[in-house]
Amino acid sequence: MQEFLQGRIWLRELLPFGQEAVDGLIRDGLIGTVPGITTVRKWHGGTASRCNRCLSEDARHFHAFNCRKCGKICRYCRHCLNMGRVAQCDELLYWSGPDLPPAGNAVLAWKGRLTPLQERAAGELEESLLARRTHLLHAVCGAGKTEILFGPVHRLLSEGKRVCIATPRTDVVLELLPRFEKAIGETVIHGLYGGSGHGDGLAGLVIATTHQLFRFREAFDAVIVDEADAFPYSFDRTLRLAVRKALKSDGVLAVVTATPSPSILSEIGREGRRSVIPVRFHGHPLPVPRAAPLFGYRKKISEGKIPERLKTWTLERLRKEEPFLIFFPSIPLMEQCLPLFSSLDAGIGAVHASHPERRSLVMALREGRVPGLLTTTILERGITIPRLQIAVVGSEKTVFDRSAIIQISGRAGRSPEHPDGEVILFHHGITPEMDAAVREIRRLNLEGRKTFGMPAL
Numbered sequence: 001m002q003e004f005l006q007g008r009i010w011l012r013e014l015l016p017f018g019q020e021a022v023d024g025l026i027r028d029g030l031i032g033t034v035p036g037i038t039t040v041r042k043w044h045g046g047t048a049s050r051c052n053r054c055l056s057e058d059a060r061h062f063h064a065f066n067c068r069k070c071g072k073i074c075r076y077c078r079h080c081l082n083m084g085r086v087a088q089c090d091e092l093l094y095w096s097g098p099d100l101p102p103a104g105n106a107v108l109a110w111k112g113r114l115t116p117l118q119e120r121a122a123g124e125l126e127e128s129l130l131a132r133r134t135h136l137l138h139a140v141c142g143a144g145k146t147e148i149l150f151g152p153v154h155r156l157l158s159e160g161k162r163v164c165i166a167t168p169r170t171d172v173v174l175e176l177l178p179r180f181e182k183a184i185g186e187t188v189i190h191g192l193y194g195g196s197g198h199g200d201g202l203a204g205l206v207i208a209t210t211h212q213l214f215r216f217r218e219a220f221d222a223v224i225v226d227e228a229d230a231f232p233y234s235f236d237r238t239l240r241l242a243v244r245k246a247l248k249s250d251g252v253l254a255v256v257t258a259t260p261s262p263s264i265l266s267e268i269g270r271e272g273r274r275s276v277i278p279v280r281f282h283g284h285p286l287p288v289p290r291a292a293p294l295f296g297y298r299k300k301i302s303e304g305k306i307p308e309r310l311k312t313w314t315l316e317r318l319r320k321e322e323p324f325l326i327f328f329p330s331i332p333l334m335e336q337c338l339p340l341f342s343s344l345d346a347g348i349g350a351v352h353a354s355h356p357e358r359r360s361l362v363m364a365l366r367e368g369r370v371p372g373l374l375t376t377t378i379l380e381r382g383i384t385i386p387r388l389q390i391a392v393v394g395s396e397k398t399v400f401d402r403s404a405i406i407q408i409s410g411r412a413g414r415s416p417e418h419p420d421g422e423v424i425l426f427h428h429g430i431t432p433e434m435d436a437a438v439r440e441i442r443r444l445n446l447e448g449r450k451t452f453g454m455p456a457l
């Protein structure tokens with residue numbers, strides 16, 4: 001039971017063990033309990049409900065209901081409801097006995113080579129983690145940040161520490177898990193996301209969605225938040241609290257991102273260290289997006305026509321047989337467009353977050369079996385397709401903020417054989433976010449050129 005419960009906080013009813021055994025360990029002081037929801041005093045003198053699993057204190061998250069268990073009007077938390085309902089009369093359990101070290105003796109099986117910039121960043125990150133100093137790794141899209149993490153993570157594991165890599169997106173967990181399983185041997189690694197199961201044994205390394213951190217408590221010596229700014233989440237209050245709760249009291253936080261937002265920078269604070277990798281692992285600059293007006297595109301599309309410029313762009317990609325992605329601000333607009341694009345080429349498909357064939361369509365694009373895909377921002381990260389060309393339709397919409405545009409642009413030109421690719425922002429009016437994204441990319445490219453000019457590297 002310790003293997004399961006150590007570092008976790010779990011609803012008593014959902015523990016996969018007999019209640020008698022649980023009661024025994026509570027009596028022996030090896031398992032601690034807290035009520036599911038408590039009332040806390042606020043600074044203004046009033047009170048608020050707090051969910052002891054997700055730590056929400058937002059009044060909108062709490063609902064009163066007629067509880068069959070306690071026979072009273074009880075409250076439950078809606079914020080973390082999909083992990084099983086936490087009500088006021090429920091008990092949350094955690095391991096309060098001495099901690100076991102994670103099993104195994106981690107071995108670094110990865111034998112690849114880092115670029116000098118990657119190596120410097122890996123060294124700095126490792127130093128910070130060992131010194132328990134907050135660290136920001138600001139690495140542009142395509143800088144090879146996963147490889148940078150292998151060394152520092154292995155170092156902590158080999159010292160018997162528990163490490164968590166947390167990311168807002170299930171896609172990223174699914175991408176990282178096999179890479180770490182290959183890179184670091186002889187250690188238990190869990191991949192946790194909605195519907196994943198809980199994993200066997202006591203894991204040294206947990207790769208989890210940030211949501212899953214609600215289920216941990218004083219578990220990790222280090223939490224590395226990857227893609228911290230990923231849309232639609234951001235490094236918001238709930239996430240910050242979840243990370244803090246999952247960390248041991250002397251645990252250390254590191255944040256990895258291609259687009260540090262002001263809230264990330266404030267979380268890192270003055271004491272934190274920062275490593276910047278302004279260039280991609282192949283040394284070529286990031287593609288700078290180009291804005292192109294597409295005024296009145298909605299009207300044109302609703303009339304059943306692809307706006308002229310967009311049509312020309314698409315036909316050009318088809319003619320040159322260059323794989324392409326066209327990003328849309330919403331699913332309805334994308335679905336409205338799909339038949340129009342299908343008339344240009346029947347192979348063009350469309351994907352969005354809950355699309356059942358999402359993965360196979362992306363694979364088909366990678367293998368050249370479909371010429372291009374329409375997509376929502378779900379594909380902004382985590383895909384690498386050589387020669388990929390990118391268009392954004394409606395780049396003035398709020399979903400395409402600075403960070404999303406930088407991420408989307410980062411999909412192009414990722415392979416060393418084809419380091420450039422076109423990124424075109426079709427818009428109905430240029431926004432400050434578009435300008436900010438272009439400025440930031442130019443700044444990083446400039447910084448990259450300077451860094452490469454330095455004789456030390």
Ligand SMILES: [Zn+2]
Pocket residue numbers: 051052053054055056077078079080081086
């Ligand atoms: Zn909750």
Ligand SMILES: [Zn+2]
Pocket residue numbers: 067068069070071072074075087088089090
């Ligand atoms: Zn109740």
